[in-house]
Amino acid sequence: MIPNDYIEKTYAGFLGMNAGIRLGAPVEPTEWTPEMIKDVYGELDGYVKDYEVFSADDDANGPVFFMRALLDDATDREMEAQDVARAWLNYSREGIGMFWWGGDGISTEHTAYLNLIKGMHAPESGSAETNGIIMAEQIGGQIFIDTWGWLFPDKPEKAADYAEKAASVSHDKNGLYGARFIAAGIAAAYSADTIKEVIERALKEIPSNSTYAKVVHAVLEFHQQNPDDFWACRQYLEDEWGYDKYTGVCHIIPNAGVCVLALVYGEGDLSKTIEIATACGWDTDCNAGNVGSIVGTFTGISGVEKKYREPINDFIVTSSVSGYLNILDIPTFVKSLVLLGYRVSDHAPPEELVRGYKEEEVYFDFSLPGATHGFKTDLPFKTILKPNDKIGYQSEGSLEIFIDRMLEGEKSHVYYQTFYRRESFNDEKYKPVFAPKAYSGQTVSAKLYLEQYRGKEIYVIPYIRNTFTKEVTELETILLHNEEWNTISFKIPDTYGSFAEEVGIAIKSPSPRDNRAFGKIFLDEFHIHGSGDYEIDFAKQTVEFMSVTPFAHHRGQWGLENDRMTAESDTDCASFSGHYYMRDGMISSQLKPLSGTHHALIFHALGTQKYYQAGFAGEGKVALQINDFGLQTLKTVEYHWEHDREYLFEVEIRGAVIQFSINGEKILEHQDDRFAHGMFGLSMAKGGKCEYGDVRVRP
Template sequence: MPTNYLEKIYAGYLGMNIGIRLGAPVEPTIWTYERIYNTYGEITDYVKEFKNFAADDDANGPFYFLRALYDDATDRDITPNDVARAWLNYSREGVGMFWWGGYGVSTEHTAFINLKKGIPAPQSGSIEQNGPIIAEQIGGQIFIDTWGLVNPCNPKKAADFGEAAARVSHDGDGVNGARFFCAAISKAFETSDINEIVVAGLAQVPADSTYMKVAQAVIAFHAANPGDFRACRDMLERDWGYDKYKGVCHMIPNAGICILALMYGEGDFNRTVEIATMCGWDTDCNAGNVGTVVGVAVGIEGIADKYRKPINDSIVMSGISGYMNILDIPSYSKELAILGYRLANEECPQELLISFKEDEVYFDFELPGSTHNMRLSNPFFCKLKHSTERAYQGTGSLEVMFDRMTRGEQCKLYYKPFYNRDEFSDERYSPTFAPRAYSGQKVSMKIYLDQWNGNETLGFAPYVRLAKSKQDLLQGYVKLVNNEWLDVEFEIPDSQGDLIDEVGIVLESYTPAKFKSLGRIFVDEFRIYDKAKYSIDFSKQAIHFGCVTPFAHNHGAWSLVDDAMYLMTAEPSEAYTGNYFAKDYTMSVQLNPQSGDSHMVAVRAQGAMRGYHVGFDGAGQVSLFKNDFGYTKLTGCNYEWKLNEEYEFTATIQGNLISFSINGEELLKYADDTFAYGMYGVSTITAARTYYRNVKFIEI
């Protein structure tokens, strides 16, 4: 394993997301190569300023499909079927994840329907099943970066993993693109020489394939014309263009662009993603793929701050878990590194293991330049950056300089554990969110004051902000002590059914105007942890990206009616929320069935295909089901229930024991150890109409 493995992953994953963000505003088909050039000329920076960059399929796939290593391939190499199960489990059918462009039009949509209809992988993505045009679109190349990141310095193994994943939806050159990029990413861990990286990638591609031929054409053109990438782009248009390779977004023309960007970028990360974007066609996919390769190759120091800073260590996604859809890049880089050690059968360093906590928020600021998506409310008074000058432990911290603040002037330093729709500029791939901070949890951090000027030391108040009312819940001001670390810890107060969208501290100056406060604070070891206890009041919720906050819906028509969440559906439907990794808890909801025979709650749900569901199941029946890619009834009992009556459902899961009560009367108790953690929510397995009110959740 490389000695700088974690940092290389961090740079590669940042590079992927920088490329995606750079290329997304000029995606086809509206944006042609000529239109990009005539509008922007030489692209040397982001062409749009997003409030927050919304979800993108190029990021969704590499994150969610890798979950196959947790769900099925826990002690062996992956198979196409493992990844196919991740497709079915983590996608909300018809929304998010990837482009749902229609069967026989979108390769991913086609493969999903095939899987749902019982056509297994790899047949689901084969040329035999779908024909060569659908099978050789670009998706096999764009969802695979993480397979290269978890297989460093082993191009053959990385390519094999990439192929297994790509064969769920692709075949032929659609798979060759996966093999090339996984191998190239893997090779980039041991060399920054682009020629060596490209050679290693192509060594994993069949010599007689069209993918190889377009790559060789670009390499030969570059050798003869090394200073003119636009001339090479003209050659690709002439000899390998979209007019020759049909479908919406074929692999071959875009493979040519990727090789072009790598060769003409000459190992310069910034120039490489810029060229990939300026060349048009599938801009975000191409820039994202080459961004991963060159990001790993050059490391953090090779990525310009102008590209890194707007990312601010965070992306959002649009899978079925609103909790996992809010991703902290340094934390995820650690997770990938841990997986890499596992796949290599090597012992993972203990300091890496203890620095990653999947079920809580934990920021140690150890990775170079990391900010963990911490933010400031007032950039006039304060400036934020990563620091290696001072740390509570380790080598890194977050530095906030406060500049000439006077009495009463304030600035917030905070983390975003939840997003509202108005915090995004567009609707890309309909992300949906469950908060990463809840009432009852604890927040802790270490704060060091280095004050240069002012006759009073700076003060602060811990706070959280409510998402609907925008009210700040302050915890009381504390004066910092100059040149000392201060331990800060507080419990998140009851949000009274609202959600929490900011967690942090309010900095305030106590210095009169003639003195002015000037100096710095350092923040380290930021955590949000411990047991949650909260409620969800639907009068304080909204519909964002087509979902009732804070739920992710799969099937059905969901709305807010009379301070309730309302479902109307003709098919099995679910709504999930909460910490994806929650283990032992009690959840309750007031439920009013209007029509249909199935009205349930879900616990330890790990996606659309995994979890427990319990509640009304036909006339006079209550049943507990296990959904493990198909529903199995575990137990049940008689219970006379009626439509249009209010019932309080309470489900408790602790260890392997599941209990279920209605209106305080325990009806079912059953032991099963299939699922050790998961979300909670509401569901039905038949057509139904139902009202839901007053959700309550308590971790045990």
């Protein structure tokens, strides 16, 4: 049976995981010994660093994207290890983002990826026979598998089986037992009465004679004799199970010891557990993230303290090939995860869950307890944002905007950030890249309820902020009617080759000093939908996180020169952008091939291994091709083209009908419906060099 509190506990688990990652990440390098952590930060009691935006982390990337094997391949059958391997290849950009690219034979994940690229299948790609026992037993076996525990609530055996399949892409032996143990622990946490019970149920899913089981039992026995001194237990691990005995960059066994230590000494308290896991050193973000997943699920949402939850603000960034998916709203992701959990358990999901999730659109209904959906304000002195779990338009839940004595001439912006720039980040970790969540031509709507206590009229003005100019474009001013739900709706205006990085409302009131505006606005059902109508002007783009905004590059050298994007590569390469769920539309770009014979426009791309492309495909040829883990030609026509000459490529998609034109002349038409939506991009199927002019996307 699916637990009644399935979605709330999953939400708490995902928040717990990210709280642990965020707490542990600043002290992850091995230079940060437990003594150094304590010397610099003292007893941990909250995040050690204040991030404007916390950067992407492999401990979140893997759980978010590798489970997409169930969305892309294993949609109506049991999942296999190779399904997860395909997700690895499809959502990763070679050499950048997703996981640690530390080198062949050094990084387990990098080594496994190269095995897959060579054509090796999982689980051979991660086996000890292929890569050696030390490589196979590094920590990655257990840090990418949290979602398998959430997909199978209260089914530790099933969660462990799927986690093992997923981990076998890159790991083996104790690396797999760690995957089974952590996933089973998460699954067990939905119904367990104690953390001890969680551990006991997880232990049943790994071999009792394994080294992993032995270190778990060793920590449990030490804790029984020394229940009040986790530092003594940490020293015991150093002496008996340390990195000197289990080598490689980051072996799973010492860190497994820390995870169990944090669980038993944390006593079911999420904050205490992730603080202990971080204080112990070694792989701090991995360990704190894993135990945060377990204990967050165990305690539920009430166990996630404000000091850890509030800075997350329901939002993380990831670093896949899809810049659109990389801007991750946590409640939306949790809903997608839970809906998938219902599917794999063959249970019908609740109607309110189905109604509150729109996969292809931005839609926030604030129905999860304490949800904020990442909303921000530029004037927190006057507009205080907090979740409200009682008041909502159709169901309970909204964003409460408290207006604190607003005067005439004051204006506060409350907004959802729809695009991110390097300037918002403190570091370059895992190189996240972004494509906007909102585009010119799309419609934004929301419900606003005004509860005013004093002051004159309160107005809202829909607005966007341009990421290139930073200028605000305001639309029509709207008077809010008191004590009723007001509907606002507006189209995102033209951003002239740039993008909106904020979409929201400005709040103002003509209230005088002796009668200042005081009250609340409740925001619900925030919705961005419809087709985009925009262009990408490369004169208004820049290179950030090693990519030209708003693209994500896969192989090749990409840059900007003379207000154009350039690409040069010795091998095939591609670059992707746009709405991940774009369906019908027209996409055009100017191309000037400088060398090489394969230059194409990509569309309906689901990743680096799944997309259509149309363009030059050899001397005197134009082809429409599909890449589905291998390039296949669908249609070829004769067409004389030359180097150093500019061409306008345009693809029009209407359902299954694909038309490709060059310089306004239709060159080919074909029907194929294997990929019904996706990103757009640019590619060279073989080595070469090319320049690209502005890109245009139309309904």
